[in-house]
Amino acid sequence: MDRTAPPSSPPAAWADEALAANGAAVRARISAAADRAGRAVDDLLLVAVTKTVPAERLVAAAALGLTTFGENRVQEARDKRERLAELAASDTEAARLVDTMRWELIGHLQTNKVARAFDLFERFQSVDTLHLAEALSARAVALGRTAPILLEVNVGGEASKSGFPPDETLVNAARAIAALPGLRPEGLMTVAPPVDNPEQARPFFQRMRILREALVAAVPLGANGGWHELSMGMTDDFEVAIEEGATILRVGRGLFGARPVNRSPM
Ligand SMILES: *Cc1c(COP(=O)(O)O)cnc(C)c1O
Numbered sequence: 001m002d003r004t005a006p007p008s009s010p011p012a013a014w015a016d017e018a019l020a021a022n023g024a025a026v027r028a029r030i031s032a033a034a035d036r037a038g039r040a041v042d043d044l045l046l047v048a049v050t051k052t053v054p055a056e057r058l059v060a061a062a063a064l065g066l067t068t069f070g071e072n073r074v075q076e077a078r079d080k081r082e083r084l085a086e087l088a089a090s091d092t093e094a095a096r097l098v099d100t101m102r103w104e105l106i107g108h109l110q111t112n113k114v115a116r117a118f119d120l121f122e123r124f125q126s127v128d129t130l131h132l133a134e135a136l137s138a139r140a141v142a143l144g145r146t147a148p149i150l151l152e153v154n155v156g157g158e159a160s161k162s163g164f165p166p167d168e169t170l171v172n173a174a175r176a177i178a179a180l181p182g183l184r185p186e187g188l189m190t191v192a193p194p195v196d197n198p199e200q201a202r203p204f205f206q207r208m209r210i211l212r213e214a215l216v217a218a219v220p221l222g223a224n225g226g227w228h229e230l231s232m233g234m235t236d237d238f239e240v241a242i243e244e245g246a247t248i249l250r251v252g253r254g255l256f257g258a259r260p261v262n263r264s265p266m
Pocket of ligand 1: 236252
């Protein structure tokens with residue numbers, strides 16, 4: 001390398017080369033899968049999943065054009081938002097980038113944390129009980145807001161996971177939730193069971209699409225929402241999810257690398 005040559009461009013304050021390379025690779029995988037499925041990339045929302053990822057790297061992700069961030073836990077999201085506010089206060093570029101960020105909750109929410117969650121998240125993807133939906137509804141009404149929500153489905157029927165069972169229980173819950181004020185149901189979300197090969201996740205994603213169609217037929221929402229969104233597909237299986245109709249992809253490791261191992265699930 002010629003060390004005497006001036007850099008071609010000044011180093012950008014929030015550049016993160018590993019993240020940029022990962023982001024390009026994820027985007028290439030998304031567009032290849034969309035092409036195969038005859039779908040438009042513009043119809044897919046990429047949510048950057050940032051559990052365990054420090055605030056500084058979120059700013060770097062925003063610098064790459066990522067706008068939607070998914071967090072699993074209220075406390076972690078709150079700590080990170082405080083740190084982002086500090087970064088924004090001392091750096092105008094960070095302030096501009098932090099301003100572009102939108103936040104979605106993708107992890108289990110206890111009803112006693114609903115009020116705090118409303119301060120942090122614009123959409124709640126992980127509504128997994130009627131009880132939680134009622135608590136969100138009450139808070140939304142108190143704030144004069146309408147909260148976009150997705151219903152989480154435990155599509156693999158796993159004992160370790162929350163979510164509505166993938167059957168008539170979901171349809172009945174959706175009907176009750178659709179009648180609550182202050183909520184705008186927008187679709188379904190799932191975490192497919194762990195599999196060795198992404199192809200093995202395909203039947204679960206197909207099941208999700210069928211469930212969505214069942215809701216469209218059985219639970220009309222009129223102007224207040226729709227069941228359009230299917231949030232499914234993570235780092236290892238999002239191509240298959242795209243082929244089966246996902247509209248929202250939630251990608252963590254594919255963007256930020258492996259997470260620390262010593263962590264309880266979600
Ligand atoms: C961690 C997590 C993801 C992202 O998983 P990766 O395998 O890192 O892409 C997506 N959705 C939920 C609910 C998660 O907890």
